[in-house]
Amino acid sequence: MKKIFLSSLAVLFSLAAMCQTTLTLDVQSCREMALAHNEDLMRAGNDARKAELDKQIALRGYFPKVDGTAMGTYMTDMPIMEGMELQMRGTYLAGINVVQPLYAGGKIIAGNKLARIGKECADENLRKTRMQVIADADNAYWTYISVGRKVRMLESYKTQMDTVCRQVEVALSAGMGVENDLLRIRTKQSEIHYQLQKARNGLDLCRLALCNVLGQPLDTGIMPTDTILSVSAPAQMDENISARPELALLQKQVEASEQQIKMARADVLPQIGLAGGYLYYGNIKLNGSSYDNGGNAVPFSQSLDDGIWQVMVSLNIPLFHWGEGLKKVKKARLDLESARLDLQKNQRLLSIEARQAVQNVTDGYRMIETAQLGCTQADENLRVMQNRYRNALCTLTDLLNAQSQWQQAQSNLIEAQTQYKLYETEYLRATGRLE
Template structure:
């Protein structure tokens, strides 16, 4: 009976050791990690910089509406000239003032550019929007990656607790076996087998700790947290009540919020605007012009007049690139193909998103079914443990049967926690696919 009480005490300690070890750290929620990553993740900075660069392109395109102002100043030395008859006879030297100067200012204000300036501005705005969608897409990828690290840390912390409990229980059973061996009621082979079990469990614990360290480093670095931070997942995440909306609702959310779809749509808009920009090359350009110049000396007179000639002008300038009628055809055809490619790319992206949402939704519901199965497994494992314990008390079962029953119960409880985590994982997977993470 002393042996039975000792074994019962060991198994009670083992079965009550479930849960996540916090190791004196403060639990951190996923939302807090997301906020930190949005502000400090090094992997997001290039996207933010690209977005800022795209915004600057808008300012550059808007500058096309401003007038063009050109000023030139030149100083020169003019050598003497000469005159001849048409047959190059009767050479006569022509004295010319040697100092020459030119100063001119020209102003052109675009009035009509065939839509080129407006299209350029709108194209820059579309590219800025696309850069924002690309940033959202990268942010969602980082958030989902962090979710995987976070939930894996939770799983391995739970597994570490179970393995540590198994090691403690196995070591106590070893002590009991050694005592029974000294009494002549146990075999050395049984002791060796349990020593091997403890050795394997200790190796498994080392691997688990290494995995947790790798996951923690990945999460901390990806989120931009301080080096050396130890992440302890919030255990209340398992108690969340998650929605179970139908598949059509999730598909509608993906259509409205998916960054990949938004990025593909902006690709179509950019291609169409680029096509309009090419068409604008076939239209005339109209602008208001004004200028002033002063030149000296006046060389059009003979002999030259050593004075400055100044004049100004205002008017309307019209230009038309006739060669665009036959040169822009190829560019326009290329732009049309690019637009068609963007439309086809959008259709392919939409199909991929639809398939992904459908798959994730089915897995999400499957996770709930898995939870029900694991809850039943825990119930059966507990029943098996009670039955085995009763049989052991009546000397109808071996100690190995008791340990097997205890391990089965612990494994079932571990799988139950993992099943709850899988529900959370597939829920966040749906949020990621639909662009709502």
């Protein structure tokens, strides 16, 4: 029974492994998948489309507005004078009105400019979100590769230690070794096993983070193609931040504040409008009686069905509102001053960020060169110590120290190369070129 249970469990695990999807990714496909599935980017796209609709709505403020009116009523007969009554049983009215603003104090023009600025801000925010998504994808992708390389490096380190352990066991069985050496090696093996298990757990967490960035199920396997980090010397870099969407958003905020002043000023200026329309009424009857020359009452009935044309010009002049409009203008001017101060302050911060990004790329490449030199020296030192240990020309301590130095040098190189890749992405983001 136990064998049947174990067999069934093995089959279930096999089926689960077969159902797991594995993605083969390079950095470009990783970016594209992240852009296609990111909710923040989709929301920014919706905001851009809403801003376009706001722009189209504001444009309609220039055009005349046409409205239709229809009304029906039923009323009891109303006497209007002696012998006469007005009959409105089923009276109806129908008409059409056209209203055209002629002058609104500049509010319509300012509103259209605000809508255009809003659309431009939404586009810049969309670009900003795209760059952030790409930066997050690069971060998750290169971190996953980095931890994977550390796992493989620790596996190689474990293989080296297993080889030394076998050599000591052979020497100890031949009576040429020391028991303490074997204990030291096994302690080192336990330490490497712990580091390896920790690295593998970290690799799985990095995979989960990458799946989240890509919008994929969390059980999806990831097979990166960039298993070897190729790094080239940085090209000529500059600190120009004119393409930063954050800078453009700050500049648009200043422009919007200028238009808000015009909107506030429009409230204290006259407004002129033109309205015209046509109203048709029907089924109104006037019943009564009149007297002929002989003094006899003669009943009569008259139907009233007709239409009326109308044209109106309206002029609205704000006269006295206790200074409310002027205070709104002053408030809008203070908002403009605050927007300019924000632009001035954050422009400096963005410039500092760009300069730091350039410096990081330069320093990162130097760190790679240093780490590569350290790896070359550690490789040679380990090779020499392994040969000397096999020929009993050095102690076990010397060999273990050489192996530890090799591990540290490899780890430094992996970290330096990964960090350089992240610095490259950050430089492009800090200068507004990460597309």
